[in-house]
Amino acid sequence: MKQFKLHAVSKKARAGTLKTAHGKIQTPFFMPVATKASVKLLSNEEVEGTGTQCLISNAFILYLKPGLETIKKHKGLRNFMQWKHSLFTDSGGFQVLSPDFCLKLSNSGVLFRNPFDGKKMLFTPELSIKIQNSLGSDVAMCLDDVPIHSSSLPRLTQAVNRTIDWAQRCKKAHKNKKQLLFCINQGGTVRELREKSISSLLEIGFDGMAFGGLCIGETKEKMFRTIGATITELPESMPRYLMGVGSIRELVESIALGIDCFDSCFPTRTARHGKAFSSKGSLNIAAAKFKNDLKPLDKECNCFVCKTHSRAYLHHLFKTKEENGMKYLSYHNLFFLQNLMKKIREDIKAGSFKPEKYA
RNA sequence: GCUGCGGUAGUGUAGAGGUCAGCAUAGGGGACUGUGGCUCCCCUGGCCCGGGUCCGAAUCCCGGCCGCGGCC
Numbered sequence: 001m002k003q004f005k006l007h008a009v010s011k012k013a014r015a016g017t018l019k020t021a022h023g024k025i026q027t028p029f030f031m032p033v034a035t036k037a038s039v040k041l042l043s044n045e046e047v048e049g050t051g052t053q054c055l056i057s058n059a060f061i062l063y064l065k066p067g068l069e070t071i072k073k074h075k076g077l078r079n080f081m082q083w084k085h086s087l088f089t090d091s092g093g094f095q096v097l098s099p100d101f102c103l104k105l106s107n108s109g110v111l112f113r114n115p116f117d118g119k120k121m122l123f124t125p126e127l128s129i130k131i132q133n134s135l136g137s138d139v140a141m142c143l144d145d146v147p148i149h150s151s152s153l154p155r156l157t158q159a160v161n162r163t164i165d166w167a168q169r170c171k172k173a174h175k176n177k178k179q180l181l182f183c184i185n186q187g188g189t190v191r192e193l194r195e196k197s198i199s200s201l202l203e204i205g206f207d208g209m210a211f212g213g214l215c216i217g218e219t220k221e222k223m224f225r226t227i228g229a230t231i232t233e234l235p236e237s238m239p240r241y242l243m244g245v246g247s248i249r250e251l252v253e254s255i256a257l258g259i260d261c262f263d264s265c266f267p268t269r270t271a272r273h274g275k276a277f278s279s280k281g282s283l284n285i286a287a288a289k290f291k292n293d294l295k296p297l298d299k300e301c302n303c304f305v306c307k308t309h310s311r312a313y314l315h316h317l318f319k320t321k322e323e324n325g326m327k328y329l330s331y332h333n334l335f336f337l338q339n340l341m342k343k344i345r346e347d348i349k350a351g352s353f354k355p356e357k358y359a
Numbered sequence: 360g361c362u363g364c365g366g367u368a369g370u371g372u373a374g375a376g377g378u379c380a381g382c383a384u385a386g387g388g389g390a391c392u393g394u395g396g397c398u399c400c401c402c403u404g405g406c407c408c409g410g411g412u413c414c415g416a417a418u419c420c421c422g423g424c425c426g427c428g429g430c431c
Contacts (some may be wrong), residue, residue: 035395040396049395058394061395067393095394121379144391153421190361210393213393214393216392244393246392251370262392263392263393264393264394265391265392265394268394269391269392269398272398273398275390284389288387306403314390
């Protein structure tokens with residue numbers, strides 16, 4: 001992949017650059033989610049301030065609302081939301097399969113009910129790609145079939161085969177030459193299925209490879225074992241994306257296995273629920289012990305929240321449901337995470353990356 | 360002074376002889392991982408006080424105390 005350049009490898013951990021139509025992303029990197037074209041509670045300037053290089057939005061959700069017409073009138077999603085840097089779009093595979101939408105899953109696609117008008121519609125690989133082409137994101141994701149983690153072997157096998165078939169259809173439908181296209185492997189925590197998924201997808205040929213259907217309830221040990229055992233099948237030149245991972249420990253350990261790219265709602269959602277990342281483990285700011293704590297969330301963090309506000313103040317904002325509390329913790333968590341990613345990139349380049357160091 | 364109504368977790372309330380006394384909120388703790396943004400789970404905590412009737416009383420009766428209303 002000529003868009004991806006590796007600069008350094010420290011054991012299995014990699015540092016590189018992913019070039020998109022709108023910038024160079026230093027890897028490994030983390031994307032906050034802007035599902036509905038906005039990182040919840042934060043302005044673009046604030047998101048930039050956290051050190052974020054790239055966001056990920058959601059094709060399916062944006063297709064439902066505001067719809068493609070509005071976004072086309074703005075000449076694309078980046079322009080619509082005024083995000084100046086790189087942007088991924090997720091296919092919508094993860095969302096459309098939720099019981100809220102999904103009526104019937106079949107080889108042709110996902111029959112779903114549009115909650116805004118009640119109409120039944122078929123969401124297909126071709127439609128997902130068409131939407132993502134119109135949105136004009138820098139990286140589009142293939143539509144995949146994501147089985148729940150407790151699925152039977154036949155169901156996992158079906159999902160692997162269907163995801164391969166859908167990836168083929170996505171590739172065929174993909175017309176936007178400025179947009180990279182990443183595929184997604186499946187297979188639960190069954191090594192043979194993952195390997196089959198990976199080899200078939202490699203044959204079709206994509207700009208990047210995502211691990212899908214992980215971190216959805218299986219044990220962390222199984223997740224890491226699965227990634228570790230199958231990531232070796234990938235060519236070095238291919239960027240590897242672990243979808244849906246956003247907690248410190250999982251990020252660090254996945255980077256140690258050779259993952260380059262992540263996205264997750266975890267840092268911002270957990271922030272809205274009062275939990276702040278820190279170098280000494282996360283803290284629940286609403287807990288009574290912080291009522292009179294004058295210290296910042298993390299004394300080593302340079303974010304404006306830590307430089308300005310005490311834990312006691314943030315505790316107060318949560319207890320009184322002032323929404324700045326959620327905003328400040330969202331900002332801090334993203335800043336903390338992006339700062340950690342930066343340190344990790346530097347350490348990989350310096351050859352001093354050790355997973356134990358950060359968690 | 361007389362009379363009526365009412366007193367149930369910190370707060371607001373349900374409960375009309377047998378309830379593990381229900382609910383909401385506050386308080387304490389936990390969860391959240393390709394987000395339909397204020398979610399979910401767990402825990403603590405209560406029948407105003409005395410008597411009486413009854414196998415059994417938050418519930419019925421009597422007396423007190425307190426609150427609100429009405430009348431002298």
